[in-house]
Amino acid sequence: MSAVLSSTASRPPRGGFDARRFLVRYGLFFLLVALVVAFSWMRPSFASAANINDILRTASISAIMFLGLTWIIAAGEIDVSFMSVAALGTMIVAGLIQTGAGWPLASAVAVFFGLVFGCLNGLLVAVMRLPALVITIATGGLAGSIAAAIGKGTSIPFNSVGFVGIVLNANVDIVPVLAILVIALYGLALVLQDRTTFGHYIYAMEQNREAVVEAGVPASRLLFLLYGLSGVLSAVAGVFLAADLSSGQPYIGASYFIDGLTAVLLGGMALKMGKPNVIGTLVGVLLLASLLSGAALLGWTDSQRQIVRAALLITGVALVVWTRRKTRAQL
Template sequence: MTVLSENVTTGRSRPDFETFFVRYGLFLLVLAAFLLFAWLRPTFISAGNINDMLRSASIAAIMFLGLTWIIAAGEIDVSFMSVAALANMIVAGLVAAGYGWPLACLGGLLAGVVFGLINGGLVAGFKLPALVITIATGGLAGSIAAAIGLGTSISLSSTGFVGSVLHANIGIVPLITVVVAVVYGLSYVIQEHLTFGHYLYAMEQNRAAVVEAGVPVNRILFLLYILSGTVSAIAGILLTADLSSGQPYIGSSYFIDGLTAVLLGGMALKYGKPNVIGTLAAVLLLAALLSGAALLGWTDSQRQIVRGLLLLFGVAVVVWARRKNRAHI
């Protein structure tokens, strides 16, 4: 009887431990990264460095929010970074031409909405393959961004009200980080507690069944692509103020980071399912790696290798988990 009890206890404790590791392993990895870099380079946890990390992570988190839900629904958007670059160049071009920051921001935001409408209309409305469509629209957005500055950057002497908001702090925490935390908190509620969130994961697992159940799948996809275009444009606007310039090719640096954050974030909470909390944790991990690597003197190629390995791992985890889940359906 004693042996039986011990076996039962062991059998219960092992799944509990595995479940805990699966759900919270990414958060432990983020904590480990911060502790390791703080130990190797104490300046890593200085107030100025923490502030810079949180600001850059906040901009990235805004850009990747729409992408997270699109991938969670079983689709893809590889135009997000080019839309951000286009919004960045539109704002810089208009400000440099003397139109002022409010009108320039409106122009950048409008570009994001337009590309979201195009992506959503072609993918959800005409049922064209999302990868092909977003590669095409991303190329178009990137080409327009380069054309605005004739292939070069546009420097700005003032960052306007956007710069004031972006560099406002609450203690050592940027105000934008607090805003992003609230947005992601609301997104988590939508994702976990509203019907809309449940539809996202159901669409990825068995879209035909969701359609038969009367769920407006195409309308949801349409809205998701508009969301992705909009938040990408907002991130591009913030980058204009953060860099005090328009950079036509800035989107390329966010491509791998965006996919890595979303897919690696699929390790957290919902194994194999991209979710907003996982994306936020992965963004913090990438920000820590970028800052820590810079302080340690890593070359750009070394940082790219680490990013590539993380992306490969994230893809492997998500694909494996999705195949396992479908095998049980």
């Protein structure tokens, strides 16, 4: 088992300072800073307190949604149902609020169904060993269809945002309380990822799942847990989205599909050289939120923004694949 775990660690550079390695590991951080500086220079309103608050709030909801996806991809699998589960969460909340249910009940039901879809993915992919891409496309389609059916193909507006709206709109100076909670969540995730056997097993599964199983690690159970976590976090993000939009939106998930994969895969280059990780995802989310906000202030069209997002996704995929191949060639 030690051999499997050691293979997940990044090898130290041979010789002196490796400029290329340094640029790959920290390039995403430099890109984020450069983007913020450029937009602030071109549009000073970008750096206003109100806009920073909006960016952080938007990024916080996305960060919750993409956290579970990060570890699933780190384990060598995929989940493309996360955004549909979030959309379903918004519709469940809106439908129940419209019928007179309170926010605690509506939120709990939404999270429960997120858990159901996460466990369904886990059962089919982790336990029955069916192909993850096909399965999560199917379960995502099911979640999206249920979301559309709840509102009969349209959104469901409501007026009361309850305690979720209070949390969403609360601030400490210009920083949303939700952003502080997300930082705490990602801090806990970082400890689990880098300081426990749980995190080591996740990366070991991507390197050689059969070796992990032979070493006595319950790989199927771990993967089942990761899919369940992804479903729950997607639904929680859906609850916050419903409060943010004051409505349930059955088709909102489509806008998060490219963003989720881009944040995780592009973020996979940060620190761990081709391995998706929570810090990389968080930086990727902030980069995308800043990009969309700055692009809107500059008057970019939706198609222009989509082109940039797609280019970033392609870049992230290419860099992760290239880095993994190079790393394995050195083993």
